[in-house]
Amino acid sequence: MLVDRLTETGQFLACSRFDPHLFSSPIEFSLANGVNVAIPSPGIIQFSPANQASKDIVLSCGVHGNETAPIEICDDLVSRILRLELCPRQRVLFIFANLPAMDIAQRFVEENMNRLFSGEHANSTAAQNQERLRACELEKVVGQFFQTGTSESTRFHYDLHTAIRASKNDKFAVYPFLHGGRHSHEQLAFLLACGVNTILLSESPTTTFSYFSSRQFGAHAFTVELGKVYPFGQNDMSQFAAVIKTLEALISEDHLSLPPFDSEKMYIYRVNQVINKHHHDFKLHFEDATPNFTDFEKGHLLASETGAEYRCEFDGEAIVFPNENVAIGQRALLTVVPTQL
Ligand SMILES: [Zn+2]
Structure with a gap:
């Protein structure tokens, strides 16, 4: 049945x-x-x-x-x-x-x-x-x-x-x-x-x-x-x-x-930074509605928390999966840079 x-x-x-x-x-x-x-x-x-x-x-x-x-x-x-x-x-x-x-x-x-x-x-x-x-x-x-x-x-x-x-x-x-x-x-x-x-x-x-x-x-x-x-x-x-x-x-x-x-026909990126949240005051420094793969200039402040600032290391470094509400110890942001295969 x-x-x-x-x-x-x-x-x-x-x-x-x-x-x-x-x-x-x-x-x-x-x-x-x-x-x-x-x-x-x-x-x-x-x-x-x-x-x-x-x-x-x-x-x-x-x-x-x-x-x-x-x-x-x-x-x-x-x-x-x-x-x-x-x-x-x-x-x-x-x-x-x-x-x-x-x-x-x-x-x-x-x-x-x-x-x-x-x-x-x-x-x-x-x-x-x-x-x-x-x-x-x-x-x-x-x-x-x-x-x-x-x-x-x-x-x-x-x-x-x-x-x-x-x-x-x-x-x-x-x-x-x-x-x-x-x-x-x-x-x-x-x-x-x-x-x-x-x-x-x-x-x-x-x-x-x-x-x-x-x-x-x-x-x-x-x-x-x-x-x-x-x-x-x-x-x-x-x-x-x-x-x-x-x-x-x-x-x-x-x-x-x-x-x-x-x-x-393809855009290929490699992960450059894996940014984990270590403190409750972890904060992203861009608009909440910022789309994935939005890129910034070298030196741009992406996120901060007690004792740390996270900045772009390359021109054109882009953000993916930002989420400041993750649990302590988990990934709050990835950054990526263009590459070739
Ligand atoms: Zn999913």
């Missing part, structure tokens, strides 16, 4: 959010087109095609519960697969990460989940909470998904977000630190096809979901920011046409044919 409900309505996310007990034990079934469906837990659904696949793809959304556009995009893809309107030819794992935060339309309930991966959830000095438990579960699910693929498969993880503020570069992606590994031009071409023309190269290990998949499983992994946060139902979905079409093709085609990487 549950299977009929899912395949008729496609409402996996709604069932996960409002009737999570339906998935209190794992379920598995096949669609009429031979695609195997496995649901290990609410908000997590894996599709495995009958044919031999060459790609293992993780699409995650809702790591921040109020970032609705990616949740709506993934919900629609899952729904269409369940209703046989879209047939996956690659293995794909969809993750709706923070279901309780979606219900209260907040970024998180207790703690920013995207600071809890690569084992940070088990950091024993912090109290247990639902974000830590979920991050631990997601690590296991992703690990199992990648490890049960064939050894020839290529691994991908796109962790889809929207930013709190507007951005001069509307859609951008964070490329996790590769520890000396080569950046993939093919992946940059893929992101450009999604409408993502700005790439930020991270230069240190971190506790994000995309770094976890990149580091632990050698996946091509990215944190992808698709625009600005709006409430459910208020997103202009036409702004996401390119990303939806490209993700559909990634899932449902044997081979993607994309225009080759063109450095002229």
Whole structure:
């Protein structure tokens, strides 16, 4: 009966959010087109095609519960697969990460989940909470998904977000630190096809979901920011046409044919400063509405707190993800400078 409900309505996310007990034990079934469906837990659904696949793809959304556009995009893809309107030819794992935060339309309930991966959830000095438990579960699910693929498969993880503020570069992606590994031009071409023309190269290990998949499983992994946060139902979905079409093709085609990487069409930045908040009086020295990737001159005062001033070290150094309301010890601002790949 549950299977009929899912395949008729496609409402996996709604069932996960409002009737999570339906998935209190794992379920598995096949669609009429031979695609195997496995649901290990609410908000997590894996599709495995009958044919031999060459790609293992993780699409995650809702790591921040109020970032609705990616949740709506993934919900629609899952729904269409369940209703046989879209047939996956690659293995794909969809993750709706923070279901309780979606219900209260907040970024998180207790703690920013995207600071809890690569084992940070088990950091024993912090109290247990639902974000830590979920991050631990997601690590296991992703690990199992990648490890049960064939050894020839290529691994991908796109962790889809929207930013709190507007951005001069509307859609951008964070490329996790590769520890000396080569950046993939093919992946940059893929992101450009999604409408993502700005790439930020991270230069240190971190506790994000995309770094976890990149580091632990050698996946091509990215944190992808698709625009600005709006409430459910208020997103202009036409702004996401390119990303939806490209993700559909990634899932449902044997081979993607994309225009080759063109450095002229992309803006690439490297992280220059990671500025953490150490005191309650931490203050940003620019307007709250300042868009991401706004740049300043060398020497410009960006932020201050007791005992420290943070200034631009280069002309054209730009701000990303400013948030003076983070917890003490957490990142309040990144600065980036243009680079080439
Ligand atoms: Zn986010």
